[in-house]
Amino acid sequence: MREAFRQSMAWFHTWVGLVVGWLLFFTFLTGTLGYVTYEIDRWMKPEKPLVSAPLSSKDLLPLAIARLSAQGDQAKSWSIRFPGSRVRDELQVVWRAVAKEGETFGKFTLETLDPVTGAPVENAAVRKTGGGRLLYRMHYRLHYMPTLTAIVIVGICSMFMLMAIISGIIIHKKIFKDFFTFRPRKGQRSWLDGHNVLSVTALPFHLMITYSGLVFIMFTLMPLGPRIIYGEENRDLFFEEVFEREGRELMPAAQTAPIMPMFVEAEKYWGEGNISRINIDNPGRANAKVTFYPHQGTTIVRSGLEFNGVTGVVSEKDEKKISLQTYEVLTDLHEGVFAGPWLRLLYIVSGLGGTAMIATGLLLWSTKRKAKLAKSGITHFGIAVVDRLNLGTIVGLPIAIAAYFWANRLIATDFDGRQDWEAHAMFITWAALFIYPAWRPLERAWAEMMCLAAAAYLLLPVVNFLTTDRHLGVTLVHGDWVLAGFDLSALFVGGCFAMVGLKAYKKLAAKVFSDGKKPLTKKGDGPVVSPSL
């Protein structure tokens, strides 16, 4: 009974993993890049100034207030966002109008202000780009399709991911005994060891990221419960209650207390220069509320210091409902909003670990089957197709992402629709890389595409040098570690691909030598070259 259960789980794990693996590889890789969205964003906007000492938020506050006050008193909320953290290098103000009939939210306006004059600035000089943000959004919104469809597709795949993780734990007989076991250069054995190690060591991360990802979109994936209890027409009420939002009725007008004294008090609380954002809800009304958020907090959930907007006194915060707290902890864990640079690095390591786990799992599927078939000498069309899809995904996607960066530098800045073409460049490249291996012997295609990936990343800083003045020679000297870090990371990634690619070529050459002829002229036979192992 027990063995039968385990066997059925093994079947489930194998086939579910295969079916959703390619999409999940995309989700994991682009999602991992999401941990450095803002850094990528800055690299993709080379017209922005180099890093400089942040301006004092205290000096910027009056400019922001003046600009917001000029918008009249019809706002539902204001927000002032200060520069000086990784997410922002400019002063921004946001105001949301009162929601009109039939709207869930009122109109949202965001402006960047000049730090000296306080006038809104048009960033005409900065090239139009999807930036890191588009790349990050792809991990749940995909591309070329309506958001809702994409979320449902990614959501269903994530559910299967969660099931694959759990079934994987069940079929792994010796989690502790094999915890430290990795045996290189043993073909299929090594792939299985690698897959296990990547899965088990980062298991907390895999479970957390998959589960919290589902929590993010649970209202889309499971819409029926609230609809039955609240009815079709009261959906807004449901969300107001869940997220403890205020209703839409307006309170009578009342003078809002000056913000500056509150700012001084908040800075004492969060530390000097640590105010990142001020939210002012219901400005000019009796229920006005002013909340100060720090750049770097001390808890997982973003928490702010709240003031009563009319009296200007710190107000006791109501404890949030436990359900909302749980939701916020999970979603904030997913995004790593609280992460400093070191934790961010660890998030990336774990994310890449997850990506590699999916890749090794996909490769295992075909290595296993080919090992079986090799004995009988049959080749199988299905396996050949999976092999090519694996190659197109595992090596093709990183190259496609490099193409996205190349396009950012190579498409003329005044080209109409350049923003869209950056993404087109990425997907055209990717499509080409799916087609390419169909005409090549598999092992050769692995080696070639690895080298192509190496070239794509190693040359990225060179392209950057030729097209902008934000290259390593400038950024390193200036000490702009975000921009320099991007180029250095590209070199590192390219270096890794180069090592694996050269190894694969050596292996090919050794094989040609021992066989006395070119190996693998038929599609789909022979084991996959084992890169990196």
Place this chain on the structure above:
Amino acid sequence: MILLSFIFTFIGSTALCLAMARHHRQIWNRAADKQTAWQLRFVGCSLLIVSVAVCMWALGGPIGLVVWLGLFTGCTLLLIFLLPYAAERISRKI
């Protein structure tokens, strides 16, 4: 502080790893005797506990715990993928 915790986690997981017969054999060509194995286990567990404590003390409970889980993942990945290659070098020398 994170660096300190990283070092503790790395040494701790290495000790736990070497307490296992298979990995002890990789380096010394024989399994650890019972006493050594228990000593290694004790050292490993205590270092891991200390590293969690350091993290949580330095960064606050919840964030410290998240950071430590990340550190543990990073350390064990590093250890596991280096171990077979390091073992070859070391056992050649011994």
